[in-house]
Amino acid sequence: MKPRKPAALTTCSRAVTLLGLVAASAASRAEFQPIDLLPQSFNADVVVEKTAPPPLPAFVTATMDGGTNNNAWTFYEQGYDPSRPNTGLPPAGTDFSTPNDPNRVYRLAPSAAEPNALLVYSALPQGKLTFQTPTAYTLLSIVSAAGSGTAVLDYTVRFTDDTTESGTLNIYDWFNTPFEIAWVANGRVNTDNGQLGALYSGNPKLFYADIPIVNNTKPIKEVEFRYSSGNGRTAIFAISGSQDGVTWTPVALAGFTHDVIIEAGAPLTGVLSGYTTVVLDGGNGATNSAGNGFYEVGFNRDAPSTGLPAAGTTVTNAGRAFAFAPDYSQNNVFFVGPYEGYLTARANLVNPAAYQALSVLNCSGNGPVTLNVVVYHADSTTESFQIDSPDWFNQPNPFYVVNGRFNPSTLGIDAVNSGNPRLYTNDIALANTASPVTAVEFTYLGGGRAAVFALAGLAPGADMFLPVEVTGYNGDAVVEASAPRFPAALTNVTTVSMDGGTNNTGNTWYEQGYYPLIPDSGLPAAGSLVTSQAQPDHHYRMPASYTGPNAVFVDYAHPEANLIPARPQPYSALSFLSATANNNVTNEVVIQYADGTSETNTFVSRDWFNNEPFAFSTRGRVNLNTRTLNNDPGRTTTPNPRLYEAQFALQNTTSPVTNIVVRFLGAVNPTTGRMVILAVSGTLGDFAPILGDITPASAGVYEGGTVTFTCPLVGGTEPVSLRWQYRAPGGSEWTDLANSGGISGADTAQLVLNSAALAQTGEYRLTATNAVGFALSGVARLTVVSSMQDVTQPGDFIYILDGSSPGAETVDHAIDNLVQKYLNFDAFDTAAPYVGPQGFVVRPSVGPTIVRGVRIYTANDAEARDPADVVIEGSNDGVSWTLISSNALTLPSGRNTVTTEMIDPLVHFHQEVYFANETEFAYYRVQFYNVKNNSAANSVQIAEIELLGIVPGAEPPTLTLTVGTGGTLTLTTSQPGTLQSTTSLTPPIQWVDEGPISGSITITPSTEVPVKFYRVRVP
Ligand SMILES: [Ca+2]
Ligand SMILES: [Ca+2]
Ligand SMILES: [Ca+2]
């Protein structure tokens, strides 16, 4: 209770208080307040709680690749991958020498779990390392590396008497190869997915740089570093000192700012370690399982029949029976390749026997392998043969098709049910058929690397090769079925996931605090209150627990859930806090009342990425498989994933709601679409407008055409005022639309854009406002494409300027009016990087034209090859050229994959660019100087290019009218296009699309329309 006010002020005070009470009362009636649900309403745990085993990025605070963004690639400590113990940085706190000089001794920080590097770059422009014991030296040596490029630092050495010496240091990128190499890590780890990379590649590295000290008798107390130039982010790991230039002593330092090393003992999340010793791919990594190899049938849970036959299995085909090794957790192949210890492998027969022929079951990686085969007999004679072991892909006459492979260092499964990889047989006819065979030896002669899986023997007089039991396997080439696909997965902290549903795999939500570096990313704490970002009068309470069930989950296999309010009350409207994965899901909601009545609604719940408006974004999610975080948690300007609100106005506002049945009706992706509801809120009395779904969600139209967007008002206290808004592509500001300039319905549920203009490309939404609050619809996207003519046509004279094209992707496909692409390797080779410019010359067969725009369509794959710019020149003799236009491009990421389709700007992903030009040209030279990722791309490619303009000499299109019988009229157009009509030529003219016209169509005019005008819009 507030203290009583002095009497003289009572009246005034009471008036104020009453006003306050009224306002508060109205607000509480209007706002959506949390509805607590009984615990049994929740049927799934879809949230990783903050106390769950930590994610991989929690083991560093910065990375070499991402700096303080703490993403992508960074160093790991030796021992992080126990099966590759000599890869990584030296163990924390231990002395190490450089490859070239055993006297150069350095020591990294004492812990890989604490700050172990001083980061200096443009965003962290200075820092210093302090000597724990000030000491005099004649030389200091700084151990460092930079990510994302090289850098230049200024340094200042400070003595105990505060005098200084200064200079400059050049810092190398961790993949450079100067002489001053301090350490070769031979591996790195990606904090985005846990994968190991650069294994046994000679990278990444640490470097040393020496600093001469003039005052070599004064103790040094610290060294300060300041960013000077360069893109690289410098990490300084260690300093050693020397008095004589020969002997070096590590300096104990304080002042490291960041932890950039994933320590030994951190969860090995993205690599399957220890289940193989050899793989068929991987170059120098082949004997360290750093490439594609085999898995046993059953390992791939999604395709359980694929893989190598189970250990110990006998497989019979084409008169031969082979028995696979008895145990895939032990060595199980004879591996032969150009590696120490693997040049020769020897199979010893357990039961020596005489054979007239042997058969060898084998295959090779990276091309065929020539093997020398020596057969040893009991009588001490030998026989030698040479066989070619075929590549494991695509070679004829396979004995067995494995139909899948696995890379233990990336966890990638591929070639599933592809008809590859394959095992083959090579037969050897023996001359000595009398003396038992005791052993068979395989020696590498050339090629990639080979695996021999089994031997079979044809006994004298027999008609079938039978298994030959052998010992001496020298490599484990098979990941056994019992191995976990994801070695350090989060398995017991959720029961379903957004990405994987009840498979509980892939990405899902996490609770705030789970990622300690960005503690406000994730879902708000269990039980906490959340206010909608889109509608601030909507409040929700998060589920009471993230360790027990916390979500209402439905999908095609679990189609129904029942939500029970803890305290049944009447409501005028309800709102669900929900999201879906794998695109939108349509649901039915049956609301049941205490009075026995019920009512049914449907709603579309939207995908957890990129839809608007949204109530809340967690700005991060966790991958259960690899225990990594993704979508740039906490930093991105496009916050994802998101929760949205789905709302209903109720008819029965007097009887308490006893329960709410939610049913899965269908999804864009019928079997993988799934929805969760995390909270429910409701209101009684007046409430803010509720809008339905906007349709269409996206539209394309030719310039001058007509577009309609519709969004129904499905509830809200009257009066409600509506207003459509527009946002330019890539823009952030929404502007109100008015009924003018061809726009009508801007203040209704249906917006019509007559005579669409190019500048109307962008996003549209409806806003609804009443006395209580407001609502925003979802966002619809409109693309208005130019109606200028494409002056090229299939068959026009065209040739590439340089480089080459694959046979099916030649430059004629740039103008063939089909999605089929044109690809141009650069003039140097067919490998990355892309070196521009590459392009072509075309002479339109329509003759000289004036080109004022270009439309470029993306190809079917490899976004890195999309052109990033386009330069168009014109010529009338094909020799001297005039620049028409030079533009940067930002082609969409969407791919045009159905290569047989007719190209269509209303359907296919593209970008248009317009420019001023009044000059006629007969030839056009089109060149692409850069692609989206020059270093990763080996070529430039596009599905199609359209040069947009006019043909000055061409006859204008005509439309003619003839009167038929029975009141019919026949309209004939000289060019195909869109027929449009209007009832008045008085501005503003409202042209209405009648549909496509090509040649003639016959119509029967309505007698109720006294006059009607027709035209054809020619694209
Ligand atoms: Ca660490
Ligand atoms: Ca194995
Ligand atoms: Ca949980």
Ligand SMILES: [Ca+2]
């Ligand atoms: Ca094409």
